[in-house]
Amino acid sequence: MSSTSSTSLTARVLDARSRPDPYPLYEEIRAAEPVWVPDRPVVVLASHEACEAVLRDPRASNDRRHALLHRPPEGGPAAGPAELPSFLFMDPPRHGALRRLAAPGFTPRAVRRLAPMIRELIDDLLDEAAARGDLDGVADLASPLPVTVICRVLGVDTGERDWYRTRSSMLGRAVDPYLAFLGVPAPGLAERRRAERELDDFFRRLADERRRAPRDDMMSRLLAAEIDGAPLTEEEIVTTCRLLLNAGHETTVGLIANGLLTLLDHPGTLAALRDDPAATAPAVVEELLRLQPPLQIVHRHAREDMEVRGIRVPRGTTMVLLLAGANRDPGAFGCPHRFDAARDDASRHLSFGLGAHYCLGAPLGRLEAELAFVRFAQRVVGPRLVDAPPRYRPHVVLRGPESLPMRTEAILGRATPWRSGSP
Numbered sequence: 001m002s003s004t005s006s007t008s009l010t011a012r013v014l015d016a017r018s019r020p021d022p023y024p025l026y027e028e029i030r031a032a033e034p035v036w037v038p039d040r041p042v043v044v045l046a047s048h049e050a051c052e053a054v055l056r057d058p059r060a061s062n063d064r065r066h067a068l069l070h071r072p073p074e075g076g077p078a079a080g081p082a083e084l085p086s087f088l089f090m091d092p093p094r095h096g097a098l099r100r101l102a103a104p105g106f107t108p109r110a111v112r113r114l115a116p117m118i119r120e121l122i123d124d125l126l127d128e129a130a131a132r133g134d135l136d137g138v139a140d141l142a143s144p145l146p147v148t149v150i151c152r153v154l155g156v157d158t159g160e161r162d163w164y165r166t167r168s169s170m171l172g173r174a175v176d177p178y179l180a181f182l183g184v185p186a187p188g189l190a191e192r193r194r195a196e197r198e199l200d201d202f203f204r205r206l207a208d209e210r211r212r213a214p215r216d217d218m219m220s221r222l223l224a225a226e227i228d229g230a231p232l233t234e235e236e237i238v239t240t241c242r243l244l245l246n247a248g249h250e251t252t253v254g255l256i257a258n259g260l261l262t263l264l265d266h267p268g269t270l271a272a273l274r275d276d277p278a279a280t281a282p283a284v285v286e287e288l289l290r291l292q293p294p295l296q297i298v299h300r301h302a303r304e305d306m307e308v309r310g311i312r313v314p315r316g317t318t319m320v321l322l323l324a325g326a327n328r329d330p331g332a333f334g335c336p337h338r339f340d341a342a343r344d345d346a347s348r349h350l351s352f353g354l355g356a357h358y359c360l361g362a363p364l365g366r367l368e369a370e371l372a373f374v375r376f377a378q379r380v381v382g383p384r385l386v387d388a389p390p391r392y393r394p395h396v397v398l399r400g401p402e403s404l405p406m407r408t409e410a411i412l413g414r415a416t417p418w419r420s421g422s423p
């Protein structure tokens with residue numbers, strides 16, 4: 001492939017006009033795989049086979065220090081992000097040690113105990129919309145729910161949820177592949193650095209409070225934890241809390257918002273969610289994860305020379321994995337562009353990643369989405385989108401609509417029974 005055409009393919013990934021429907025572009029990239037970014041140590045992969053192989057390969061690191069891309073130019077400032085890395089951006093053994101400390105809060109069992117609290121929250125949010133008489137699927141449901149849930153899990157004050165939400169949304173742009181494709185940071189670097197400092201200061205203050213008066217929450221557990229007989233550093237505690245807040249928030253917003261948008265086009269599925277949630281909801285969520293991945297792209301860096309499905313990848317190369325392209329690879333899924341909750345292989349999607357960094361919060365993300373979709377189907381009668389198609393946020397990786405204003409025939413009260421077998 002000529003370098004001009006690969007430049008235009010990667011430029012189109014970043015282009016805001018691609019957000020409403022990036023999938024034809026991901027197909028072009030898959031057809032041309034591997035797509036090398038001219039003059040940069042970067043390759044883009046979009047097939048299910050190649051993305052899966054990289055995610056499972058221990059030579060494919062998540063530590064940016066292995067990327068030539070993140071090395072400072074001779075004598076110049078670092079090109080990469082300045083923030084301290086959380087365990088998402090670490091390799092073994094430190095990655096596993098920190099992940100194991102956070103993990104008990106996110107097992108399927110621990111998460112099931114959160115279900116009553118999540119149901120209450122969803123009903124509160126729908127009550128607020130009903131009292132006002134209008135409903136925006138993003139502002140009223142998808143956006144406030146995950147931040148409130150993760151704040152409760154972390155043991156932080158939910159009264160300030162808008163404060164966390166705006167900062168975590170700003171940080172979301174840090175993962176957009178500007179550095180890989182253009183050699184410059186994603187837009188909004190100064191605001192992101194400020195947001196990050198503010199969040200880190202916040203978690204430092206919280207650490208001080210919990211040191212003085214521990215509670216039954218994640219922060220107190222991290223403060224009491226040890227790895228090989230030594231306590232965690234304050235940096236590790238702060239970056240772990242920041243990771244959990246960000247990773248647990250923006251992705252789930254995207255799953256619920258993109259999911260509602262798809263479901264509005266499938267009233268039969270909404271009816272099935274309403275009438276038989278136990279039989280329907282898990283498969284619907286899995287298929288929505290496959291079709292509209294909330295996190296569309298991840299990066300890996302070659303710690304050593306490697307070969308991926310016959311593609312030679314020199315040490316230091318950054319591999320940009322289009323998970324959203326892999327999920328619609330016809331080599332992996334039949335009729336990949338069709339929403340089909342009855343397909344039996346949706347769970348082969350890569351939307352939660354794979355391997356060592358497989359999403360720690362997958363059970364929580366799935367549960368929040370199941371409950372949100374089921375309750376939406378039960379309480380919101382005759383929903384129709386006001387602005388179709390909706391406007392999208394500029395985020396490339398954390399793709400999703402900015403708002404979803406709806407017209408409805410009614411929003412039923414919270415006395416509407418949750419059917420038995422509801423998640």
Ligand code: HEM
Nearest residue numbers: 088247248251252294298351352353357359360361364365
């Ligand atoms: C439903 C929406 C979600 C999606 C689509 C999603 C997606 C992902 C993906 C793709 C990764 C792997 C990133 C990589 O390999 O580079 C990941 C990692 C992670 N996710 Fe999620 N996530 C979701 C919800 C959550 C929730 C609710 C939490 C709760 C805290 C969470 C916490 C994490 C953490 C801590 C990691 C890092 C794991 C590691 O490095 O070992 N996620 N997520």
